[in-house]
Amino acid sequence: MGKKTPPRTNWVSVRLTKADIRDITGQAKLAGISRSELLRMRCIHKPVVSRTDIQTAKSIEKLGRMLKHFYPKNKAWASAEDRRKFWRTIEELQHTAQALRGNQDGKCSPK
Incomplete structure (x- = not known):
């Protein structure tokens, strides 16, 4: 069994342009993960494998x-x-x- 992740209860708000959102959405789709997971991995410097x-x-x-x-x-x-x-x-x-x-x-x- 995998590790159980603690519940995510904190939020971070970020303002982005529509182009930024499209870019992030495209990257997440290529990697097969959600936008939130992509941003989370990028923020803590984990590699995102597509x-x-x-x-x-x-x-x-x-x-x-x-x-x-x-x-x-x-x-x-x-x-x-x-x-x-x-x-x-x-x-x-x-x-x-x-x-x-x-x-x-x-x-x-x-x-």
Whole structure:
């Protein structure tokens, strides 16, 4: 189960132009969250990850998994350096996917 958030009982009023509201609404829609949640995350400096980034991250992870099937483990045509380059590419794909998701803890291992 996730953490239970305390009730939000305090309000902050901000004056914005119609263009600002449209921009905030568009950003919230891209991220798949409410305007309030978007503003809350921005105010406390949390990263806002858009759905597009999450979908892109999933696609990159899928490419990494597909590429892993072609890893030249016991192939005579691949030198040790070729295998290292191959594996580095897979790890870079995983790191890129994590960065898109906002998860940059440095721990990454292709699954």
